[in-house]
Amino acid sequence: MVENIDTSLIDWSRAQFALTAMYHWLFVPLTLGLGVIQAIMETIYYKTGDTFWKNTAKFWMKIFGINFAIGVATGLIMEFQFGTNWSNYSWFVGDIFGAPLAIEGILAFFMEATFIAVMFFGWDKVSKRFHLASTWLTITGATLSALWILVANAWMQYPAGMHFNPDTVRNEMNDFWAVALSPVAINKFFHTVLSSWIVGSAFVLGVSAWFLLKKRETRFALGSIKVAAVFGLVATLLTAWTGDGSAYQVAQKQPMKLAAMEGLYEGGNGVGLVAVGVLNSNKKAYNDDVNPFLFNIQLPKMLSFFAERDLNAYVPGIVNLIDGGYTKSDGTIALSAEEKIARGQMAIKALANYKKAMKDKDEVAAKEHRATLEANFEYFGYGYIREKTDLIPPIGLTFYSFRVMVILGGFFILLFLVAFFMEKKQKFEKATWLQWVSICSIPLAYIASQAGWIVAEVGRQPWAIQDIMPVSASVSKLSVGSVQTTFFLFLAIFTVLLIAEIGIMIKAIKKGPELENHSN
Numbered sequence: 454m455v456e457n458i459d460t461s462l463i464d465w466s467r468a469q470f471a472l473t474a475m476y477h478w479l480f481v482p483l484t485l486g487l488g489v490i491q492a493i494m495e496t497i498y499y500k501t502g503d504t505f506w507k508n509t510a511k512f513w514m515k516i517f518g519i520n521f522a523i524g525v526a527t528g529l530i531m532e533f534q535f536g537t538n539w540s541n542y543s544w545f546v547g548d549i550f551g552a553p554l555a556i557e558g559i560l561a562f563f564m565e566a567t568f569i570a571v572m573f574f575g576w577d578k579v580s581k582r583f584h585l586a587s588t589w590l591t592i593t594g595a596t597l598s599a600l601w602i603l604v605a606n607a608w609m610q611y612p613a614g615m616h617f618n619p620d621t622v623r624n625e626m627n628d629f630w631a632v633a634l635s636p637v638a639i640n641k642f643f644h645t646v647l648s649s650w651i652v653g654s655a656f657v658l659g660v661s662a663w664f665l666l667k668k669r670e671t672r673f674a675l676g677s678i679k680v681a682a683v684f685g686l687v688a689t690l691l692t693a694w695t696g697d698g699s700a701y702q703v704a705q706k707q708p709m710k711l712a713a714m715e716g717l718y719e720g721g722n723g724v725g726l727v728a729v730g731v732l733n734s735n736k737k738a739y740n741d742d743v744n745p746f747l748f749n750i751q752l753p754k755m756l757s758f759f760a761e762r763d764l765n766a767y768v769p770g771i772v773n774l775i776d777g778g779y780t781k782s783d784g785t786i787a788l789s790a791e792e793k794i795a796r797g798q799m800a801i802k803a804l805a806n807y808k809k810a811m812k813d814k815d816e817v818a819a820k821e822h823r824a825t826l827e828a829n830f831e832y833f834g835y836g837y838i839r840e841k842t843d844l845i846p847p848i849g850l851t852f853y854s855f856r857v858m859v860i861l862g863g864f865f866i867l868l869f870l871v872a873f874f875m876e877k878k879q880k881f882e883k884a885t886w887l888q889w890v891s892i893c894s895i896p897l898a899y900i901a902s903q904a905g906w907i908v909a910e911v912g913r914q915p916w917a918i919q920d921i922m923p924v925s926a927s928v929s930k931l932s933v934g935s936v937q938t939t940f941f942l943f944l945a946i947f948t949v950l951l952i953a954e955i956g957i958m959i960k961a962i963k964k965g966p967e968l969e970n971h972s973n
Contacts, residue, residue: 465936466538466928472940473531474910475903476947480524480954482902485599485646486653486688487517488592492585493680499585509673510588511576512966513657516958518573521595523954527947538936542917542927549615549626550605553633557601564594599649600642607638609918610909611706617830619807619823624921637702641909644695647688648902651865654685655891655898658872660962662891665882673966678876686869693862697759703912704760704768707919709844710912712771713851715756718745720770720779725751726759729856732849739771739845771848775841788832790841797836800829834916837926846914854907861901868894 491513498506532554535543543550571579571587579587608614614631615624626632658681664674704711712720715727718739730749737743757766761782769787773779777789788796803825810819838844872891875881881888913919917927 460925462931462933462936463925463928465933465940466931467924469538469936469940469943470531470534471910472943472947473527473534474906476951477524477527477531478903478906479899479951480520480527481599482649482652482899483520483656484517484524484595485592485649486651487513487520487656488595488653489650490653490657490680490684491517492588492592493684494677495585495588497680499581505672505676507576508966509676512673513677514573514588515961516660519954519957519961521569523950526950530943538929538931539917539927540929542922544623545922545927546612546615546624546918549608549612549624549632552626552629553601553604553608557598561594561598561601565591565598568594596646599646603642603645604633604638606909607635607641608632609916610641610913611635611637611702612918612921617826617833619804619826620811622804622808637706640695640698640702644692644699645905647692647695648905650688651685651692651862652898652902654681654688654869655865655894657681658685658869659892659895662888663962664965666885666888666892670965671882675876675882678872678881682869682872682876685865686873689862689866689869693866696859696862700759701762707913708769709771709774710846710851710908711760712769712774713846713848713912714855714908716745716749716848716852717756717768717770718772720768720773722757722767723754723765724756724760724768725753726755727856728752730852732852739775739842771845775844790835790838790844793832793835794838794841796829796832797834797838799836800826800833801836803829831920834918834921834923834926837923838915843915843923846912851908851912854904854911858901858904858908861897861904864897865894865901 491510494506494510494513498504498510535550568587568590571584572591575584575587612624613635614626614628616627617623618625632638657677661674661677661681664670700711703714711717716730716732717724727746728750731747733743733745733747735743736745754764757768758764760766760768766782767779769779773787775790777787777792779787781787803822807819807822807826810816810822868890871887872881875884875887915923915925917924
């Protein structure tokens with residue numbers, strides 16, 4: 454039923470896409486966060502007329518421009534890979550997946566391209582009001598660009614607003630707003646953008662702290678710290694709130710991902726949330742008797758609360774999800790992995806029989822096979838799964854990445870809170886320890902951001918589209934050698950771009966802002 458697939462081709466194709474996505478995500482968060490910060494600073498200039506804020510905004514705008522340019526380049530390469538490396542995926546769901554990406558290109562990207570030129574080159578050439586509007590519209594365009602990309606990604610996690618057309622063997626959109634406004638899409642958008650604001654705030658805070666350590670541009674540094682601390686504190690608190698929403702959506706739509714995030718093998722009622730834990734590497738099988746943890750500290754019943762908003766709610770673990778038989782929150786009995794695989798194979802076979810019946814012009818048989826297909830289509834992707842254990846994502850990477858993200862999120866709440874009060878009491882300038890912590894927080898912000906995407910993407914394996922299409926059925930028929938070659942080619946190009954960007958940024962930062970000591 455399923456043709457033999459070279460697993461090394463799948464692994465290399467996944468590695469290439471992961472490489473591109475992770476490099477791209479080094480640039481996007483700073484664009485989204487720094488864009489809002491520079492717009493806030495220009496708004497202060499517009500309101501006060503103080504040239505200091507104009508020149509402060511221009512400095513951060515320069516850093517924004519350096520980062521923005523390279524982010525666009527890596528993003529374009531990533532989108533092209535859907536056609537080159539994942540052509541089966543693009544064929545199967547291109548009518549749906551392509552829609553938000555097309556809107557992103559037509560609306561958001563052109564919006565950015567139109568106003569970014571005014572933002573960079575329109576100082577003193579257009580009115581203050583029009584320039585301020587151009588700055589806000591540029592970052593709005595970048596944020597809308599993120600929105601439509603995240604809508605596309607969310608649909609892969611929770612395919613809604615679609616139906617399968619057996620005549621074209623393609624999924625087609627039947628409800629645009631169900632795709633665009635799905636709870637997963639909305640929550641993913643806010644959580645991702647707000648977390649990007651943290652990266653931008655941490656970057657501004659750290660660079661400004663460097664100026665204080667060097668005893669340079671003190672007013673510029675303290676002014677930037679004031680904006681970054683307030684903006685960052687708001688962003689961290691809102692990110693924590695949307696993080697709770699994300700956990701709830703994962704529990705409802707992707708229970709296996711939640712189980713991997715928590716290292717939860719045996720579910721139950723009133724399940725605790727693992728605050729700190731170390732996984733046991735001796736646990737080899739999902740259903741063996743080995744304790745999954747060497748040690749762990751739990752918050753009693755909190756996983757049940759976050760998953761179902763009920764302290765005593767049932768939360769399934771990996772064993773339960775594979776074996777089935779438990780009662781779901783909607784009152785139905787969960788199917789086992791074997792049952793889902795069997796129904797998926799039934800759907801795939803029904804599709805082949807339908808195509809044959811249509812070719813033979815046997816309408817009665819075609820109608821019968823189509824009914825069988827539609828009755829089992831929700832398990833279509835399971836028909837491509839060879840072993841039930843393939844449904845379990847990498848536990849260790851998902852578990853630890855989730856905790857890195859959460860722990861660093863708590864760290865940044867504390868950092869911005871301390872920075873806010875120290876700046877307010879005019880003690881930041883003399884707090885050398887806080888300046889060093891702020892500088893060191895820059896890479897930590899990127900690590901937290903990357904860890905979040907690892908949880909989102911690694912945790913949903915083996916699915917390209919949840920329950921509908923596994924990664925193994927999505928890959929293009931390419932030679933492994935060609936994918937390996939392009940992987941290392943991209944690795945070299947992206948590394949050079951990253952080094953170049955860091956070098957240009959450092960040079961711009963060392964040069965510092967061009968400040969004037971008077972007001973308009």
